Amino acid sequence: MEMTTKPRNFTSRVVLKEHFTARVFLITLKLLQPKTITFTPGQFINVDIGNGLRRQYSIASSSHKRDEVDLLIDIAPGGPGSIYFSNLEHDDTVSFTAPMGKFGFASQTGTIVFIAAGTGIAPFKSMIDFTAEEQARRKDYDKRNVYVYLCFRHEKDIFLEDYFEHLSEEQPNVHATIVLSQPGPTWTGRSGHVQENMDDRLFSDTSAHFYVCGGTPMVRGVVNYLRTNSVPEGHIHFEPF
Numbered sequence: 614m615e616m617t618t619k620p621r622n623f624t625s626r627v628v629l630k631e632h633f634t635a636r637v638f639l640i641t642l643k644l645l646q647p648k649t650i651t652f653t654p655g656q657f658i659n660v661d662i663g664n665g666l667r668r669q670y671s672i673a674s675s676s677h678k679r680d681e682v683d684l685l686i687d688i689a690p691g692g693p694g695s696i697y698f699s700n701l702e703h704d705d706t707v708s709f710t711a712p713m714g715k716f717g718f719a720s721q722t723g724t725i726v727f728i729a730a731g732t733g734i735a736p737f738k739s740m741i742d743f744t745a746e747e748q749a750r751r752k753d754y755d756k757r758n759v760y761v762y763l764c765f766r767h768e769k770d771i772f773l774e775d776y777f778e779h780l781s782e783e784q785p786n787v788h789a790t791i792v793l794s795q796p797g798p799t800w801t802g803r804s805g806h807v808q809e810n811m812d813d814r815l816f817s818d819t820s821a822h823f824y825v826c827g828g829t830p831m832v833r834g835v836v837n838y839l840r841t842n843s844v845p846e847g848h849i850h851f852e853p854f
């Protein structure tokens with residue numbers, strides 16, 4: 614999909630900071646100047662975190678919402694970006710440049726497979742919300758099958774479980790699976806490497822496009838797995854953090 618919007622400098626204000634887990638939270642930035650943004654679901658913002666440093670964060674909200682952007686922040690890396698976002702409070706000002714990047718839907722038809730680790734779900738949430746809104750708004754909008762594989766390490770790291778449960782109830786074409794790499798003894802769900810929990814039939818679905826996002830080692834592992842399973846190169850799209 615062609616990206617035509619040039620990046621601009623924005624100032625914004627924190628209007629929501631909601632903890633999902635001990636290390637992951639949702640931040641909502643209300644745009645002050647300019648007051649609205651145009652972007653494509655999957656793109657990111659480049660945040661000025663002070664001292665001449667910048668960090669990138671995928672927009673987690675739909676592009677239909679133009680006066681605010683949601684971010685999903687994981688502070689586990691512990692560097693300057695994590696410290697900056699940990700210290701942010703309600704009403705603080707945040708400066709950023711956006712929209713950035715070319716990640717997003719590569720095809721307007723066919724099966725969609727999202728594979729994410731932790732906050733790697735952020736660009737996909739934007740793409741999913743956008744698609745769900747289009748489907749609700751336009752009766753003719755293709756009800757594409759959407760498979761989401763979301764992995765975390767432990768039970769305590771899980772977030773957006775309710776969001777996906779609700780979405781799957783409302784939209785039977787959305788199939789979400791949570792995978793834990795290191796579950797506790799009472800976990801009865803999927804476990805192990807996220808890629809090994811994927812439905813094999815997806816690899817022979819010639820309409821399927823696979824989107825992968827998360828830390829670099831996870832992205833590399835999943836992309837290699839897709840290649841090993843003969844997914845065409847043009848159907849594999851990834852954004853490493």
Ligand SMILES: Cc1cc2nc3c(=O)[nH]c(=O)nc-3n(C[C@H](O)[C@H](O)[C@H](O)COP(=O)(O)OP(=O)(O)OC[C@H]3O[C@@H](n4cnc5c(N)ncnc54)[C@H](O)[C@@H]3O)c2cc1C
Pocket residue numbers: 657668669670671672684685686687688690691692693694695696714731732733735736827828829852853854
């Ligand atoms: C295009 C893009 C989009 C991004 N979107 C998000 C987002 O939506 N939410 C988010 O929390 N972070 C996102 N990141 C990561 C973010 O930009 C910072 O790298 C992160 O906040 C760590 O910054 P830091 O200064 O705390 O640590 P640093 O000292 O700069 O980085 C420490 C190390 O952690 C790695 N890392 C960063 N994030 C992760 C992660 N989630 N999982 C595993 N390893 C990681 C980095 O590659 C780096 O090697 C994105 C990165 C890119 C390139």
